Amino acid sequence: MKDKKHIHEHNSIENIKIAFYLNIMFSILEAIGGFLTNSMSIMSDAIHDLGDAFSVGLSYIFERKSKKNPNDKYTYGYLRYSLLGALITSVVLLLGSIFIIYNSIPRIITPEEVNYDGMIIFAIFGVIINGYAAYRTSKGVKANEKVISLHMLEDVLGWIVVLIGSICIKLFELYIIDPILSLLISIYILFHVYKHLKNVFNIFMEKVPSEFRLEEIKEKVTAVNPVIKDIHHIHIWTMDGENNYMTAHILLNGIVSEKEVIKLKKSIKETLNDLNIFHVTLEIEYKNEVCNDKNCDKAI
Numbered sequence: 219m220k221d222k223k224h225i226h227e228h229n230s231i232e233n234i235k236i237a238f239y240l241n242i243m244f245s246i247l248e249a250i251g252g253f254l255t256n257s258m259s260i261m262s263d264a265i266h267d268l269g270d271a272f273s274v275g276l277s278y279i280f281e282r283k284s285k286k287n288p289n290d291k292y293t294y295g296y297l298r299y300s301l302l303g304a305l306i307t308s309v310v311l312l313l314g315s316i317f318i319i320y321n322s323i324p325r326i327i328t329p330e331e332v333n334y335d336g337m338i339i340f341a342i343f344g345v346i347i348n349g350y351a352a353y354r355t356s357k358g359v360k361a362n363e364k365v366i367s368l369h370m371l372e373d374v375l376g377w378i379v380v381l382i383g384s385i386c387i388k389l390f391e392l393y394i395i396d397p398i399l400s401l402l403i404s405i406y407i408l409f410h411v412y413k414h415l416k417n418v419f420n421i422f423m424e425k426v427p428s429e430f431r432l433e434e435i436k437e438k439v440t441a442v443n444p445v446i447k448d449i450h451h452i453h454i455w456t457m458d459g460e461n462n463y464m465t466a467h468i469l470l471n472g473i474v475s476e477k478e479v480i481k482l483k484k485s486i487k488e489t490l491n492d493l494n495i496f497h498v499t500l501e502i503e504y505k506n507e508v509c510n511d512k513n514c515d516k517a518i
């Protein structure tokens with residue numbers, strides 16, 4: 219069992235490495251190809267692949283760092299390292315897209331000639347090589363491997379679009395198609411950047427993760443046992459989009475023995491664990507206790 223896992227880990231790292239090198243290679247070749255054919259759409263594909271390479275490479279580095287154990291100085295551990303990759307990749311893609319858009323707009327106004335035959339040959343190679351890479355990485359089972367193979371598939375589609383575009387340029391001598399395609403590809407990239415940044419921003423704001431509804435959690439916790447009169451001052455946040463934390467006050471009704479409190483806390487935590495909230499801190503309050511959290515009196 220242990221060996222099987224080891225082999226899988228090994229394959230998974232191999233696949234990630236292959237994906238990284240392929241993307242870097244594509245990106246450089248596309249930059250050269252884009253330059254030689256004078257095509258902005260191939261250039262924008264180069265930026266897209268550069269972003270993918272960054273994303274794959276950084277997620278590999280930061281994943282490992284984020285798994286380091288907590289210590290006296292970093293009591294949460296290093297989980298948020300995994301966000302850093304998304305942040306850096308987003309900046310790379312953002313700058314790349316701005317560069318492409320900045321260069322494409324003048325070409326829409328006055329289209330420049332492109333070497334469409336070169337583009338067609340390039341795109342055919344792109345479809346074949348990227349198609350093979352997508353096939354190769356599609357065997358991965360882990361979440362990040364699936365993401366990588368999806369990216370590869372996306373790249374194949376990108377190449378098909380460039381191929382069709384360059385055939386149209388050849389047939390109709392419509393050079394404006396090239397900058398239009400590159401704008402569309404840039405908008406597509408920016409849409410992804412927006413999604414990633416929004417996710418990072420929500421974690422930064424310690425927003426309640428989207429899979430939870432506070433009302434539902436309140437209901438579930440109070441349903442654990444009739445002695446639970448109220449749950450309030452709830453905080454739910456996620457460290458990295460996967461590890462969820464929660465603190466809350468639990469008000470108990472009537473006289474409850476130590477044994478019962480211990481049992482109660484255990485069942486509340488089990489209920490929350492089932493919802494995928496694992497790091498739970500509960501403050502137990504009693505009927506005659508006055509709860510005044512001065513620092514947090516606006517809390518729910």
Ligand SMILES: [Zn+2]
Nearest residue numbers: 496497498499
């Ligand atoms: Zn703890």
Ligand SMILES: [Zn+2]
Nearest residue numbers: 451467503509
């Ligand atoms: Zn309270």
Ligand SMILES: [Zn+2]
Nearest residue numbers: 451453514517
């Ligand atoms: Zn608070």
